[in-house]
Amino acid sequence: MxxxxxxxxxxxxxxxxxxxxxxxxxxxxxxxxxxxxxxxxxxxxxxxxxxxxxxxxxxxxxxxxxxxxxxxxxxxxxxxxxxxxxxxxxxxxxxxxxxxxxxxxxxxxKSHQGIIMIIDDYIENLKILKQLLEKEGYQVRSARSAKMAFLSLEESLPDLILLDILMPIMDGYEICKIIKTNPLTSHLPIIFISALSDTIDKVKGFQLGACDYITKPFEEIEVLLRVSHQIKLKDQTLRLEKELKEHEKTIEMLSQSRSILASVLNNSCCGIAVLEAIRSPQTAQIIDFQYFLVNPIFTDLFNIKELNNLNFIDNLKECSFGKLQWIEELINVVKNSRDFRDIFLFQGQKYQMSVNKLGDGITINIIPLIQ
Incomplete structure (x- = not known):
């Protein structure tokens, strides 16, 4: 067949x-x-x-x-x-x-513990390892040749591979190399199996991508510890990759949201600004506001050249339409969560200024009124 x-x-x-x-x-x-x-x-x-x-x-x-x-x-x-x-x-x-x-x-x-593939031409090794691992809740698949192993990997991937080094036709090193150079299987952890009497090149094995060695005759505790360690590492890696993908997706969504927000702000006919409260280190009282975000209309109205180290009071004093009583009103917006509105005239145009609380700061929305 x-x-x-x-x-x-x-x-x-x-x-x-x-x-x-x-x-x-x-x-x-x-x-x-x-x-x-x-x-x-x-x-x-x-x-x-x-x-x-x-x-x-x-x-x-x-x-x-x-x-x-x-x-x-x-x-x-x-x-x-x-x-x-x-x-x-x-x-x-x-x-x-x-x-x-x-x-x-x-x-x-798929068992709760994980799926393990054993690649070994010696039936006794397969029998011992299969019984030992299945007793601990692992699902075990076996392959007694490189050909059978590759065919099995094409159908479904295990969580871990136990690979004998001394195999007929194609040895474990060559099998490991093929698995690790295939993008679909390169992530699979591989533990080499070798007898204590075998002359093996551990450096070569690690260079090819193996993660550990198990020696024959098998010590049950050693086998289970090494297998469990690699399964846990793989699970942690998968969880980390999932979290990174979710994080990247969140960053992408935030970036898109910022782009949309920037487009709305920059194309708005209203002046929009977000200010953060500056509090006294001694009394924690609000003494001023600093700019966090402004759009082009607001920048033109308040003649803002540069936002760095610019506070609202200093900027307000320089504006021809500025009212110093606004300072107290803005502080009350933050302290009492009370909205504030006022109308002012600038260059023959009437504007309405609406102020709302936002966190420990405020949003200012300046709307031109139709004459």
Missing amino acids: DNNKYLAINEVIKQQFYLKYNRVLTLTEEIILEGAIENLSYEEIAHKLYMSSGTVRNIASKFWDQLSILYHQKITKINCKYVIENILKSEKILGKEELNLTDIDHENI
Whole structure:
């Protein structure tokens, strides 16, 4: 069977099995399923698992019974491939050539702890690590060759990869290099697996993008600590990236809002200004106002040349229409939250000045009145 098709069928069965029985397939069940799809004998499957054929038959018998209940018809090793393909075709999950993986909800079968892919050609290592990690709540996917690993990564991405260095055809270093140079998988953390007796180049591994090493024989506590640490780091990184994206979106929205506000202010026929209160360090009483924002009309009316270090009282004294009694009125606006309005004449034009409280300051809106 085409590897892509096998991976897709395997993924769907694992999902439906989990939803029915609330557990993931064991490594033994995965290999029995794979063997049945490939038309292998129980002796050949047992050889892969380093078990007796009798033990494999007993495990397989229970597994076929569970699949029969799941799919409401008798399933055996002989008819497994035919029956499951027909069921998936009838449910429109399997097309004529391959599975449509867009119909698969991977989130429903993703464990709370995370998804871990183990790439190792040695079945005993896969078995030990799978049992250990699944006991801690991780969902485990396995690949016994580089080809199977890459096909699996094309279908869905794990949270962490455990990668054996000594692999046939393509070693772990080369697999790591390919994963890290692919933009779609470069972010995946990789922990190398090696035996204490192996001659390994740790520097090379880190240069290629690996984040840690686990040595054989496996120490359970060490494996779980290193895996947990990388899963937490990945989760923290994803949260940070999400927060940064939200922050960037907020900044962009603020920038757009400022642009809109600037456009409105600059094109308004009214004079608009925002002033902040200046308070005495000793008494905390308002003694003046400083400019925070002004538009062009307001600048022209008050003959403002430069806002830096310019206070409202000094500016008011220089205006021909300025009234010093405005100072007390503006202070009362801040103190008592009482709006203030007045009319003044400037160069033959009548204006109405409206003042409202804004925080610890005021907004001034000067409107030309029709004669």
